[in-house]
Each structure stands twice: as structure tokens, then as C-alpha cells.
Amino acid sequence: MADNEFTITFWGVRGSLPIPGSQTIIYGGNTSCVQIQIAQRLFIMDAGTGIHRLGQELLKQGQSISADIFITHTHWDHIQGFPFFAPAFIKGNQFRLYGQSKVNLNFAELMSGQMMYEHFPVSLEQMGSDIEMHELQSGMEIDLGDDIKVTCLQSNHPGGCLCYRLDHAGRSCCYMSDTEHYPELDQSIIDFVAGADLVIYDANFTDDEYYGRLTGYPPRIGWGHSTWQEGIKLVKAGGAKKLILFHHSNFHTDDDMARIEQEAREQYSDLLAAREGMVISI
Numbered sequence: 001m002a003d004n005e006f007t008i009t010f011w012g013v014r015g016s017l018p019i020p021g022s023q024t025i026i027y028g029g030n031t032s033c034v035q036i037q038i039a040q041r042l043f044i045m046d047a048g049t050g051i052h053r054l055g056q057e058l059l060k061q062g063q064s065i066s067a068d069i070f071i072t073h074t075h076w077d078h079i080q081g082f083p084f085f086a087p088a089f090i091k092g093n094q095f096r097l098y099g100q101s102k103v104n105l106n107f108a109e110l111m112s113g114q115m116m117y118e119h120f121p122v123s124l125e126q127m128g129s130d131i132e133m134h135e136l137q138s139g140m141e142i143d144l145g146d147d148i149k150v151t152c153l154q155s156n157h158p159g160g161c162l163c164y165r166l167d168h169a170g171r172s173c174c175y176m177s178d179t180e181h182y183p184e185l186d187q188s189i190i191d192f193v194a195g196a197d198l199v200i201y202d203a204n205f206t207d208d209e210y211y212g213r214l215t216g217y218p219p220r221i222g223w224g225h226s227t228w229q230e231g232i233k234l235v236k237a238g239g240a241k242k243l244i245l246f247h248h249s250n251f252h253t254d255d256d257m258a259r260i261e262q263e264a265r266e267q268y269s270d271l272l273a274a275r276e277g278m279v280i281s282i
Contacts, residue, residue, distance in 0.1 A: 002039070006171050007281045008198060009035040012050020013274040015178070015204050015225070015247035016077055023253040028276025031077040032177055032247060034200065038148055038168050042067040045164060045175045050276065051081035055088075064092045068144065071099035072177050073161040074110040082111070083120050093129035098136050098150075100162055108133035136162060153192045155179035157224035165192060171282050173198045174240070177247050180223070181230040185237050193238035197282040200274070201231040203245035206260060228260060232268040242280070245273040 012030035019029040031048030042058075044051065044067055058065050065087045072078055087093050099107040111133065112124045124131070136142075138154035151165040156179055163176040174196045179189075193199050204225035212219030228245050235243045245264065248257060261273040272278070 004169070005037055005039050005281070006168060006173075007037045007279055008173060008200075009037070009054075010050075010274045010276055010278045011035060011054045012046075012048045012081070013246055013248055013276055014048075014077070014250060015202075016250045018049045018077075019250050023255075026254040026275065027248060027257045027273065030276060031080065032072075033081060034175060034246075036166060036173060036175075038166070039146065041144070041146055041148060043166065044069040046070070046072055046078045046177065047082035047085065048077050048079070049081040049084075052084045052086075055084070055086040058087050064094075065090075066094040067096075069095055069097045070150070070162075070164050070175075071097065071107075071111070072155075072163070072175075073157065073159060074099065074102065074107075074114075075159070075178070076114070078177070079111065079114060083115050083122070088127045088129045088131065089122075091128040094132075095129055096132045096134060098134045098142075100136055100160060102159060106133075107135050138162065151192070153188065156182065161224075163192065165196065172196045173200070173282065175200045177202050178224060179226055181226045181234075185233060189234060190238045193234060193240045196235075196238070196240040198242045198244065198280065199231070199235050199238075199240045200244045200246045201228075201234065202226045202247045203228040203231050203260075203264075203273075204247050204249050209249075228264045228271075229267075232264065232271070235268070241270060242282075243268060243271045244280070245271070248273070 012033035030050035032046040033048045033050030034045040036043040115124045140152045142150045149167045153163045155161045161178045165174045207227050207229045210220050
């Protein structure tokens, strides 16, 4: 593994719930999970159903696994794969999980909650690996060693959610799942993405869907998600580079996504819609 490697691999790109089937083969149907590999260091953004396949691939390495896992928030589509993340059951593996408290529960309690016996036969405490829980707050900057820094920023999403920016050796990646834009671009968000090499952005809706311009469909204002049009505005305002559309809606088929991707690229050429299995190096 190269010392200067900085790669991003997409294992789950959907929002809300998994959508398997013949109409989501190309872009994928698993919920949010993105692998970021920086030299020897492994980072995992969210633990939706996509983390299951990532876990199977990691097991093929035949060695102990250590990773930092950053959870944006604990809505099901961002944590529902963690109970099926096989490396977390193996003694000797080490995982550091990061996330936010919500209401009257701390982050560790939130992650344990979906694995209570009423919901799952194995508790988080019974997983065999060494799991550390770390509480985060918006605005925190974390030095993870090896010249790697993570910055957190609160997004506009019901119940709260964190965006993450990873910086290393002059390169950077922003992971911004589950964020709703404001009527005007927010300066704190612009500053967050400023100069980033890659911005992974919540483009769950199109502008027409968001504003309810399509006959028979309600507006989605206040639902906590954004559009590809707003993603383009943001990267341009922040002087960022490549934009990746992410958190695809559960009602967007492969045909829909291909049409959205083509239309978006006509407005901003350095853009792709995330696909499961897609790998990008920066």
C-alpha cells in the first residue's frame, strides 16, 4: 500500500432504506457507507448496509484490522449494517467509533440500542473486537496522527447530523451526507468545503422534487436533504473540485440516476453520481 495513497471507495450510496433489485444494479441499493484509505490508515464513514460487503472484503486481507468509524448520525440507514460488520466480531481487531449524543442518550448508548436483545440476538458488548466510543461535537478538530485531521460540522437535518472533512498532506475529502441547504448559501458550509479535492454531497432530491414542482408529489422542504443543484452551487462557492452526488433517493432507479448524472454534468463537468464499488483517488 503506497504511503501517499488517498482513495475513496463507495460501499453504500442510498438513503432511507436499502433498495435491492433489478432497477438499482448499476448505482447500487445499499445504504450509506464509504471507505477512505489514507496510506495504512482505514476510515469508514457511516455504517449503513454497505458496511457488510466492506467487512467481507476486509476479512480477505487475513490480518488484524484497525479502523476509525465516523457516524454522521444514528438514523437507521447510517447504522443498520454495523451489527453485520463481521470484523467487529473478531478478537484482536480494533475499532474507534465517533459520533454525537442525542437528546438524553450518549453516542455509545445510541449504538448499543439497535443491538438490544429485542432487536438483535447479539449485543454490542458481546462483539469480540476492541471497540472504543468517542463523543463528538460540531466544530471539533481531531488530530488522528500520521498528519491526518478530521473536522466536524453540524448539518441541517432533523435530530442533528455531522459532516466530516478529512485532511492529509495537502489533500482533503468532505463527507456531507444528510444535509439540507438553506435559502442562501451558509458561509460556515462554504468555509467547510473550501479548496477540498472531493466533496461527497447529499443530493437525495432534484430541485423539482424538493420544491414540489412535479404533479402529484409534495415539496420536501424541511426533510433534511438537499439537491444536486445546491451541491454544485456549494462547490463553486467554496472553490472545491470534484463533486460526488450521494445518498440517492429510494425512488430513483438506475435510469433516473443516469439522467440526473448527465443533467448535472452538463452544469458542472467534474461531477459523478456515486456508484457502489466506485473508487476515486485524490
